[in-house]
Amino acid sequence: MSHPLRVLSLSTLFPCQQRPSFGGFVANQMKAVAALAGSGEAGSRGGVDLVMINPIGIPIWPFSTRNPYRTLALCPPASELGGITVHHPRFATIPRLGADSNPARIARAVLPLARRLHAERPFDVVDAQFYFPDGPAAQLIAAALGVSFTVKARGSDIHYWSTRPRALRQILECGAAAARQLSVSAALGRDMVALGLPEISLRVHYTGLDRARFHVRPRGEARTEIASRLNLALPDGAPLLVCPGALIAIKGQDIAISALAGLPRAHLVLAGAGPDEAALRTRARQPDVAGRVHLLGQVSHDLLPLLMAAADAVVLPSEREGLANVWIEALACGTPLVIPDIGGAREVVRNPSTGRIAAREPGAIAAAIADLLSAPPTQAEVAANVEQFSWEENAKALVACWREVVEGRG
Helix, strand or coil, X not given: CCXXXXXXXXXXXXXXXXXXXXXXXXXXXXXXXXXXXXXXXXXXXXXXXXXXXXXXXXXXXXXXXXXXXXXXXXXXXXXXXXXEEEECCEEEECCCCCHHHHHHHHHHHHHXXXXXXXHHCCCCEEEECCCCCHHHHHXXXXXXXXXXXXXXXXXXXXXXXXXXXXXHHXXXXXXXXXXXXXXXXXXXXXXXXXXXXXXXXXXXXXXXXXXXXXXXXXXXXXXXXXXXXXXXXXXXXXXXXXXXXXXXXXXXXXXXXXXXXXXXXXXEEEECCCCCHHHHHHHHCCXXXXXXXXXXXXXXXXXXXXXXXXCCEEECCCCCXXXXXXXXXXXXXXXXXXXXXXXXXXXXXXXXXXXXXXXXXXXXXXXXXXXXXXXXXXXXXXXXXHCCCCHHHHHHHHHHHHHHHHXXXX
């Protein structure tokens, strides 16, 4: 293939002006794909012409008059991000009730645009960045355009949506029709095969890493800086634990707080916002942990790496993950993990320098943290475990997958 590989990529999670951090990891991946093409890395075989479509669901009235939908409706029809044109077509959604039927509505909303762009210059492949709802929608769009499609599984798009019979039927049909399925971890891939998805078209595609942002900083210096920038002064010698992520039940911040009761000198920072904030604040005031839990709200992308570098451990008692980006980011900052045995945890926590895997309950989490603190690895030892991760390598693997599909290889 000598002409540029033309790809239509569909992602319901993707940043726009109204929600700039939404789906940032997908944006990082696609910016790396665009950078490959611009640098000539992908150009030796024709380059990549990438078009992003970010369908935005706006519910029916009266939900559309409420935030966040009222603000989200202000998103322009198209935008630019890292040299990529991003289209933002609207599709109708029904909050709480109609999510299982979103793929068909997404396809109806996207097809007029996709057909017009395809007529101007044909697409070689359609790509879906999530299994649900993006995958079945991409399947419909690719069939209408007469091209192959690929689909990526990331975690909840398999573990949650497969529990809903109507969504599961669409997932299985999508997997059977896909030219290639990608999974963020081998463990998630095994779950997909157990679900009934075909193993023959499945490939593992690990996440990337922004090395300019997530890297080792001397822990003492990082603590001094966060003390001033985040007003987070800790007693001398107090272990610092960080739990980053949205404040929602499946992330398990309540378990991390309860584990703190078994670590009488440690302090815990929650970096994130979400609907569980009030309940977590109430729990943080209980006598067994009072004064040692710090809820910082949403922490900026610039401060999060500094906060993780300052920590003795990053603790994430999630209920489910595929392979969390934040696991890799924490290790790159030289900070070991304490996580449950979920998703690709054992593909990341492979030796004592990467941290500990513990049961998802306070006593086990506390014991794992205590064990880690009793013989802490150096930051350099921790960071060495993720030397192979970068967005550039991630992008190269994704482009190679698309080429295999278009050229009929594999």
